[in-house]
Amino acid sequence: MSQARKDDSTLWLAGNEATALGAYEAGVKFASGYPGTPSTEILENLSRYDGVYTEWAPNEKVALEAAIGACFTGTRSLATMKHVGLNVAADPLFTASYTGVHGGLVIIVADDPSMHSSQNEQDSRQYARAAKLPMLEPSDPAEARNFLKTAFEISEKFDTPVLVRTCTRVAHVKGVAGPAQAPYTPEEEPDIYRDPAKLVMLPANARKRRVEVEKRQKDLAGYGESFSENNIEIGDSRIGIIAAGTSYLYAREAFPEASFLKLGFIYPLPEKTIREFASQVETLYIVEDLDPFLEEQIKAMGIPCHGKDVIPAIGELTTGTVRKAISGSHRESPFKEGVELPMRPPNMCAGCPHRGLFYNLARLKVFVSGDIGCYTLGYLPPLSAMDSCVCMGASVGVAHGMAKSLGEKGLGKSVAVLGDSTFVHTGLSGLINTVYNTSYATVIILDNRITAMTGHQANPASGSTIKGEPANAMDFETICRAVGVKHVRTINPHEIEEGYQVLKEEIERPEPSVVITRYPCVLIPEEKKRPKKPYMTVIDNCTGCTMCLRLGCPAISWVPVSPEQAVEMGKKEKQKGYALIDQDMCVGCGQCVELCKFEAISRKEEV
């Protein structure tokens, strides 16, 4: 926790830190989630507060179910996830809407407009409407913190789970927030509270609860009318803007003089307040990123307004896009014409164990059904060894479907590739299907012992909890055999030739098989601390064949030389350069050593 200024107690917090603080102050005692950018740091930060139980669940569905269970005992409970995670958790979400809560239950969903770190751009606000649940949307860290407290009050007052929607520009924005406060203490201790007619959702009970849900919707809409975070600011009455979240910030910045209805409570909508605001302005604009969520509902009220006819539906809004959309004028950069620069995409780290596997998959020319994680970078050149990537755990099912569809024609031509955390998340059920319905799809589990992409969160195979305490480490070999895979082999992905042989054998096998490539991520603390024995280029031996460059390792770069320089160096005149290893970056994984046929890569002490 960070104090913003020396002379007062205000705080400087990232949205996710502020959200965690808000949850702590709201008296949350149970929180479960699955890592996913931009939501991850909420739970990480919350895990540092005393007296709050936090956990990483194998997936979002389990996280939400656990939070539902905790709230049934009267405990204020939280589930956190990114937008696509809410798809996984949608099943319990829709029925928890019927059961209601005992202690408060809040689900935070972090959207990622512009897909900074996501595979799609879905608008999670639609879930509020579909599941008939109230939703709050903060615009910055200070609000995120306050809204968490309000969300728990609403949850308990209206007997409902509450959704809080954030996005990348709330989660990963830092801002000033008020001083820390003492956490809320509930009046009752956690206990078993039996209420089967409310909690057992068999049809007879569910039909009764269904009526309650509709009644609650009306009550919530009424509550929204007097909700303190739905604010009308009347300025110039010619332009009226209704907005929530970061869209409000961009609109406010672009049109400081305009009139605003800033919504904090975005579902169900406060119709009276909206009508009152609309009647005070000449032209009404609904400024929102992604879907016309507010716009469609406001139009359904019979209120004329502009929305997606001018506001872009794709990508996150900015001050500039809102200004241009509404006024037609644009503060253009005098330097609009960019200069062409070499791209700088993200890359696997120097010494990343995944690299060796993807190098081999490229050699094997198989169709690689990929998945979500750092290893999705295997798609990029020079490895270029990924052919599809849909969602968490999809690789296994996709490869099975391809195998069944292609029959003998496809044998030896496709694999599924997914990480340890992704396998646990939803990959295992895919593998069960592969075995049960017998296909030859080979599943490769890239086991680097950690959920790396989101910043190294422990998972059920890591052997530790969110707090770093020891935990059971799931045994992949045993579980694969237990679901019926007869051929399970484990390799070290840094050993390229040996790995190639194993992969070739298993891929060609006409029955289910699993290859586990096991080596820890170079960025986990134990690996970082391990003394490094970097390799170096023996420049005299390098012929410039570029074999090692095919790995795409950031520690190896090409040094061009002129024909004269080549001769001067004692090389053939036609040699165009040599590969140079950056010893500060090299961690000594040795993948390139295996590829070099000219003994041009060696350890210092070996030269």
Place this chain on the structure above:
Amino acid sequence: MKEKGNIHFCGVGGQGILLASELCAYGLLAAGFDAKKSEVHGMAQRGGSVEAHLRYSKDKVYSPLIEEGTVDVMVGLEMMEPLRYLHLLGENSTVVVSRQQIPPPAVATGKTTYPLHCLDALRERGIKTIEVDALAIAREIGNIRTANVALTGAMSCLLPVEEEVFLEVIETRFPAKIQEVNREAFQKGREAFRLEEDK
């Protein structure tokens, strides 16, 4: 640049952009400004281009993102990176840039060469560009990880915040072990900026 401003940090994942922007933000907060900072986490950090937007004002800051053409100071931790964000720069922008070059994949694999004209490209457009050899300063001090703080020191000359305020931020917020090197890096960065500006 007094009551409000927009600062853009850019570079390559792993160069310490978050720390540089954080040091800058704490200095502005200590001087009584409101501020918002937008960062990018996740996938982009794996050796890719990374940026942070920092906006400050005596009044409330709304948007966490800098609008096109309105950057006051751009801080480039890697030499070519400011050019990638040209659209954010305006006629009155100042670019404070490190001479450090990190070859992107296409350069590292010999498919293309490093765009050595990148600083000329800024100057040709009339953009005030101050070069600082931040890595050399960091090497001289004996800790190459302080290059980001050296460059922050350099750019701090353009902010309405006294040097003392930043030094106090380093003293109160950096781990004890690395306070001294970072203080030195910050001050050397400021000196380098002044020398370069006088040229």
